[in-house]
Amino acid sequence: MKRILVPVDFSEYSIEALKVAAQIARKNNFKIILLHLLELPHQSSDAFGNVNSIPEIVFFKNKAIEKLEVLMDSPFLQGIEVLESIEFKKVDEGVVDASIKNDVDLIVMGSHGTSGFNELLVGSNTEKIVRYSEIPVLVIKKGVKEFKASNFVFASDFLKETRKPFRKMLEFAKLFDSKLFLVTICTPSSFKTTSATEKNMNDFIAHFDIENYSTHIYNDTNIENGIINFAKSVNADLIGMCTHGRTGLAHFYNGSISEDLINHAIKPVITFKI
Incomplete structure (x- = not known):
């Protein structure tokens, strides 16, 4: 692991994620x-072909450069090699493209989480990036001042398809x-005997x-609750799991446990794409 990508929108959530990334970078x-992504308010397919949009583009870019320069002078980044990039793209597309272009090993993002009706209608950029990214994504919630991974919970069904992401998890x-x-979470809808689960693991x-x-084998009403409750029981610093990155109807009907987890878990969550 050599490069960490941190998308920043200058909110407190993204700054806290950057502080965590700095701790990881300094240690290793x-x-x-x-990375700062600019989505212009009236951006459309022909926005860049409209001469009237040029001053607005320059204005937003210059403001972003000013803020990035100030951010790069932050004391917590001193002594760390930091590169900056500004792209005119949608956030989820821009982050995934930048992770490939810059050959990064980890994406660190902040998230405030969503729930209820707002979650159903809007979702979050973090959810989309977790869904699409081939790179491990570490999601930091507000209030994580000192990042630790001494107690690392990794929840899985431990099937053959998870061997590759499991190796990435071990590296981290x-x-x-x-x-x-x-840990394997057993629920009423996905019950397996203890002996079968132990043999599988x-x-x-x-x-x-x-x-x-x-x-460990942990029983709960559903997998998400099981992961969160088990993590509490062992005083976990970090929760990890794999994601299939389902899209379309499969995602709508089946949902994604990893995306629900990043919304509802208080602890940092890291995801590894299968």
Whole structure:
């Protein structure tokens, strides 16, 4: 892991995410790429072809440059190599494109979370990025002043398809010398016997050279509640899981546990794409 991408809109949520990224970068001698996305209020397919829009584009870009320069002088970034980038794109598209273009290893984002009717209608840019990104995404909630991953809960069904993201998770855990709590959540709608679940987890783990871990089976009403409640029970610093990145009707009907989790969990959440 060498480069961290941090999308910033200069809100308190994105600044707190940047502070966490700085802690990770300083500890491991990584670079940070600061990305600001500009979506003009009346941006349309021909906006850039309209001569009247040019002054507005220049104005917004210059303001963004000023704010980025001030941000880059922040004491918590001193001694860290920081690059800056400004793009005229939608946030979700811009972040995913920038992560590929800059060959980044981790995206760190802030999120205030949403719930209820607002969540159904609007969603969040963070949700979309978690859904589409091939790069691990670390979501930071307000109030995380000192980032730790000493107790790292990783929830999974531990099927063969999760081996690749599991390796990425192990790389991240190694950076923080994390104790891993590997957990499978059993619910009334996805019940498996303890013996079958234990065998599945043990067979999966046998493919990896892994230390400082424990395995757990946790029962709850649904998977999201199970992950959150288990994380509380072991005083977790960080929650990790895989995401399928479903879109369209499959996403509408089935939902995404990882996206619900980033909205409702208080702890930081990191997702790894299958």
